[in-house]
Amino acid sequence: MSPSRVLVLNSGSSSVKYQLLDMRDGSRLATGLVERIGEQTSRLKHTCAAGGGTREQNGPIADHEAALKAVADELERDGLGLDSPELAAIGHRVVHGGMFFTEPTVIDDAVLTEIERLIPVAPLHNPANLTGIRTARALRPDLPQVAVFDTAFHTTMPEAAARYAIDPKVADRYRIRRYGFHGTSHAYVSRETARLLGKAPEEVNVIVLHLGNGASASAVRGGRCVDTSMGLTPLEGLVMGTRSGDLDPAVIFHLARVGGMSMDEIDTLLNKGSGLFGLCGDNDMREIRRRIDEGDEQAKLAFDIYIHRLKKYIGAYCAVLGRVDAVAFTAGVGENAAPVREAAVAGLEGLGLAVDPEANAVRADGPRLISPTGARVAVAVVPTDEELEIAEQTYALVGSKPGSNHGGADE
Missing domain, CATH: 3.30.420.40 (ATPase, nucleotide binding domain)
Structure with a gap:
């Protein structure tokens, strides 16, 4: 054997x-x-x-x-x-x-x-x-x-999604483009979402929301990533536990010129002192929800900013995909925080999105639908399994052609 x-x-x-x-x-x-x-x-x-x-x-x-x-x-x-x-x-x-x-x-x-x-x-x-x-x-x-x-799943993005609007010569010299991260999770969850719907990955368009301390969104068309929220680094995109996500680049110049901060200080601020933690002093969604229930306005503002950014990406990726079959929530917050899922799709009924309150409140281990019966767009909770994805990709490679190198080089 x-x-x-x-x-x-x-x-x-x-x-x-x-x-x-x-x-x-x-x-x-x-x-x-x-x-x-x-x-x-x-x-x-x-x-x-x-x-x-x-x-x-x-x-x-x-x-x-x-x-x-x-x-x-x-x-x-x-x-x-x-x-x-x-x-x-x-x-x-x-x-x-x-x-x-x-x-x-x-x-x-x-x-x-x-x-x-x-x-x-x-x-x-x-x-x-x-x-x-x-x-x-x-x-x-x-x-x-x-x-x-982590970046491999996102290399299928078209140039229009992957390129930033800066001088291409400068971008190429310094490798500046959107790479995306959490790729093993997005690959696994998009595939499992298709399975949950009883379809092949090639038949399904999915928005995957990987919401943990680090958070990212992806638009997956027919099993291939066509856009994702993280960029050159994992700093871009959604509001995260300690990362700012999207930010006017001029904020960095302002902090350096007016605030007198060094590049290292700004880097630390945006990566470790921002996001939910920077807004309210907590990056644990359970603690933030507890504080909200007790009437804490700062925690509520942090939550509202988090949700606002999330809604913007859901709407943007509906536009990118044209047709959306499912929105899948995954990772620590996505799998366990029912209030986040409810708030993220609230008001998006015009896009075919809604959650069933009772289904959303259920705690379960496996993939499940939380949208109302007959909803135009399925809303799902799909636990991620990055380790299994890594193991399966590893075993498929060494099992098929031991010792071979399947890396693709296009630079």
Whole structure:
């Protein structure tokens, strides 16, 4: 029997999330998180599905190499070690693939060089992704390792959607264009929404709303992304937990010239001190709703700004797509915050959008419709599964042509 397991690694600047999946049925054999890497208060939380329960380690983990070795040890304790002949590949989430990587790609030295070359457009993400890849390759140099890119799903956008209205020579020199992010989530959710409607992805036009601490919208026509809200970086678009989303570029000049702020200070303000947190001091939607219920006007204003921006993107993507079959809410806020879903489509009945209050209030694990029976446009809640998407793309690649490189180069 050929190897059927895939280990998915998501390496952040100070964390590593991981899942080991059996691709015969998509089941999780083990999941875990290493956080606060490089600190004295590091923590590893590991769960084994087959009766191993959950174990936790607390104490300093010096770097990503130590973190991945600790993960390997935990998997070994459960008989799921990295040296298992059943392990087919390791799949890595990589945030930015530019226009070079349009599909999942088997990692070699040339791929690493290109990911490194993209660091200037993803300085917060690609370095951590690279560290995880290099460490994993050192632990299993013989094993196929695959990069799955957040940006890849959005490379199908037409130039009219992807280009900014600046001098093309300047844009090309500095790689300035709309790349989009959360691509694995948008791909998975758009496909699952079509399945929920009993149709093939090629038959369905879907607006996907990935609403978590980071938030993005996409317009998906027949299974292909034609527009998305995040741009050169994940800062553009919707109001997020700590990011501003859309902003007049002149605000940056104003803060520098009049406010005397440095570029680093402005970067920190817009990425870490804005959004819901900047507006009301909270980026947890549950806490914001609690404050609203208690009459907190600042929380209500933050919520209203969040919803206003969301409505604008829904309306814009209705125009982009022409025909919309479904609007799908996903990720932490999208899946769990019924008031957000209700408010986002309130007043959009002219576009065929509405939610059934009782269906919207139901908490459930799987995909479900929350629109009234017979609605012109389906409104759905579709839980995302980025790890499964990464694992499936990884396994499809190494299972079909082991060792091959399926990356597309068009620059």
